[in-house]
Amino acid sequence: MQDKIFKALLIISAIIIPVIGVGIVFSLVNDASGAFEHFGFWNFIFSDEWVTTAGKEKYGALPFITGTLLTTLLALLMCIPFSLPVALFTGEYFKGKKVATILSTVVDLLAGIPSIIYGLWGFYALRHVFMHLNLSPQGSGILTAAFVLAIMIVPYAASLSAEFIKMVPSDLKEGAYAMGATRAEVIRRVVFPMAGSGIFSAYILAIGRALGETMTVTMLIGNTNQMPETLRTTGNTMASIIANQFGEADGLKLSSLIAIGLLLFLITAIINMIGKILIRRAQHV
Amino acid sequence: MIVKDNKLQIRKFKNTLLFWTVCILSGLTAIPLLAILGEVFIKGWEQLGWSFITEATPNAYKAMQAMQAGETIPGGIANGIVGTFLMLFLAAIVAIPVGIFCGICLSEYRGNWFATIVSYLTDLLQGTPSIIIGIITYIWVVVPMKGYSAFAGSVALFIMMLPLIIRSTEETMKILPETLKEAGLALGGSYWRVMLQVMVPSAFGSIFTGILLAISRVVGETAPLMFTALGGAAISWNMARPMSAVPLLIWEFFNDPNLQSLIWGASLFLLTFVLCLNLLAKRIAKKWKI
Numbered sequence: 001m002q003d004k005i006f007k008a009l010l011i012i013s014a015i016i017i018p019v020i021g022v023g024i025v026f027s028l029v030n031d032a033s034g035a036f037e038h039f040g041f042w043n044f045i046f047s048d049e050w051v052t053t054a055g056k057e058k059y060g061a062l063p064f065i066t067g068t069l070l071t072t073l074l075a076l077l078m079c080i081p082f083s084l085p086v087a088l089f090t091g092e093y094f095k096g097k098k099v100a101t102i103l104s105t106v107v108d109l110l111a112g113i114p115s116i117i118y119g120l121w122g123f124y125a126l127r128h129v130f131m132h133l134n135l136s137p138q139g140s141g142i143l144t145a146a147f148v149l150a151i152m153i154v155p156y157a158a159s160l161s162a163e164f165i166k167m168v169p170s171d172l173k174e175g176a177y178a179m180g181a182t183r184a185e186v187i188r189r190v191v192f193p194m195a196g197s198g199i200f201s202a203y204i205l206a207i208g209r210a211l212g213e214t215m216t217v218t219m220l221i222g223n224t225n226q227m228p229e230t231l232r233t234t235g236n237t238m239a240s241i242i243a244n245q246f247g248e249a250d251g252l253k254l255s256s257l258i259a260i261g262l263l264l265f266l267i268t269a270i271i272n273m274i275g276k277i278l279i280r281r282a283q284h285v
Numbered sequence: 286m287i288v289k290d291n292k293l294q295i296r297k298f299k300n301t302l303l304f305w306t307v308c309i310l311s312g313l314t315a316i317p318l319l320a321i322l323g324e325v326f327i328k329g330w331e332q333l334g335w336s337f338i339t340e341a342t343p344n345a346y347k348a349m350q351a352m353q354a355g356e357t358i359p360g361g362i363a364n365g366i367v368g369t370f371l372m373l374f375l376a377a378i379v380a381i382p383v384g385i386f387c388g389i390c391l392s393e394y395r396g397n398w399f400a401t402i403v404s405y406l407t408d409l410l411q412g413t414p415s416i417i418i419g420i421i422t423y424i425w426v427v428v429p430m431k432g433y434s435a436f437a438g439s440v441a442l443f444i445m446m447l448p449l450i451i452r453s454t455e456e457t458m459k460i461l462p463e464t465l466k467e468a469g470l471a472l473g474g475s476y477w478r479v480m481l482q483v484m485v486p487s488a489f490g491s492i493f494t495g496i497l498l499a500i501s502r503v504v505g506e507t508a509p510l511m512f513t514a515l516g517g518a519a520i521s522w523n524m525a526r527p528m529s530a531v532p533l534l535i536w537e538f539f540n541d542p543n544l545q546s547l548i549w550g551a552s553l554f555l556l557t558f559v560l561c562l563n564l565l566a567k568r569i570a571k572k573w574k575i
Binding site: 116 | 304308313314315390406408415420501539555
């Protein structure tokens with residue numbers, strides 16, 4: 001009897017997850033339908049107008065989709081040259097040594113810093129550096145936001161890649177050494193081909209992180225609602241426009257913002273699913 | 286022969302080059318951490334005092350007066366601290382049991398179609414941007430209750446914590462040896478007793494680490510609280526009313542030029558709390574390794 005109650009409790013608590021998941025999709029679609037019906041689904045996605053004047057309201061998601069994709073892509077490019085060495089450092093060169101533990105603690109702490117504090121640091125310290133270097137006129141903009149995003153996703157990409165690098169069987173590596181290969185050659189010819197799919201999935205998950213990052217980007221991107229022309233200009237991402245305008249929105253604008261939220265949810269969900277499936281596959285090799 | 290030697294030299298050089306590139310670039314990764322810690326500690330240290338953590342946030346007018354008189358701004362972040370702990374507490378006491386039960390379920394029924402779906406959905410929920418959780422809680426709680434409330438903030442934090450706790454519990458339960466369960470059952474223990482009095486206590490260290498990490502992840506979240514708990518200037522214990530939280534206060538200070546000098550003290554408080562939780566979790570994970 002008690003066992004039955006216990007098992008029922010287990011199932012009930014597990015049902016909460018699908019309920020939340022389905023509920024999220026249902027509520028977002030339900031509340032976003034107003035915007036999609038008014039503007040048309042594809043029109044809403046491919047329109048770059050954002051006019052909030054009452055009576056002439058026009059909302060399109062293209063500038064924000066572009067902003068999100070641009071910042072994420074840039075952040076990914078900037079994160080690779082640092083996360084890959086960290087992964088090699090902790091997973092191959094100094095595997096199991098004290099230095100590796102220290103570095104992975106540093107990286108873990110980096111992952112623990114709240115995003116609003118990254119934003120503050122970017123705004124009060126890094127922005128001036130960017131202005132000095134003449135990288136962007138006001139210091140804030142797509143480039144600045146992407147740079148801080150890159151720092152934020154290094155921990156995710158690095159620690160997961162390191163796991164896969166550690167999993168490369170040592171007899172394979174030893175075989176290569178026995179043939180006279182140098183360590184660099186072993187890394188290039190044995191470690192990367194073996195751990196490659198896992199490392200790839202680590203970066204996919206890092207992209208998933210970067211897509212939805214809100215506070216840091218909101219504080220650094222400059223918040224302008226036009227299509228970004230160059231990387232030095234200001235812009236907005238899907239997350240940052242919601243953070244900025246959701247509070248005072250109602251009616252069509254609220255529905256449009258929720259529609260952007262739905263798009264963001266779908267994009268991150270797809271990216272994360274691809275990443276997770278690839279990871280599960282890489283772990284079973 | 287000479288040509289071959291030359292080639293070997295190049296290979297050796299490449300090897301050394303890669304080694305040092307890896308070391309230098311890895312070292313550079315520590316710079317942002319040091320820079321952020323340095324910035325927050327240096328600027329926040331002098332603000333942090335007894336009155337800073339026991340007094341509520343001043344209103345903008347008072348702050349402006351103090352600023353014009355050249356005094357330090359009175360007040361602190363007590364309203365945020367109370368709010369953060371209240372909302373976190375409510376979220377945690379629901380999320381911990383539900384998360385642990387769900388984690389046990391996923392590990393017990395692994396391979397089952399239902400468990401597989403739930404497992405994928407947990408991943409999906411974990412990867413959902415926090416701002417979406419904010420919107421959802423707004424739709425689910427704030428709109429029906431016709432107003433922002435600390436309760437809504439708690440719900441948002443609950444949704445964020447749940448997948449983290451489920452994942453850590455599931456992973457831990459999967460590692461536990463099957464023989465442990467069998468031994469318990471063979472001794473005549475009923476299923477639920479074996480699960481709750483043998484399996485969970487054996488996995489307690491890892492589960493606890495997961496809970497601490499979930500709390501540290503959630504405590505600094507701003508986005509899900511912006512449209513749910515909203516914020517408030519006075520110390521409030523009423524869950525049905527808007528309430529502030531430390532990250533919300535930082536966001537408020539960031540946007541209000543009169544209160545800007547309070548930013549760093551609040552950030553120092555939040556950062557210290559989060560990093561201590563992280564280090565503590567690492568400690569426990571190491572000590573109670575299965």
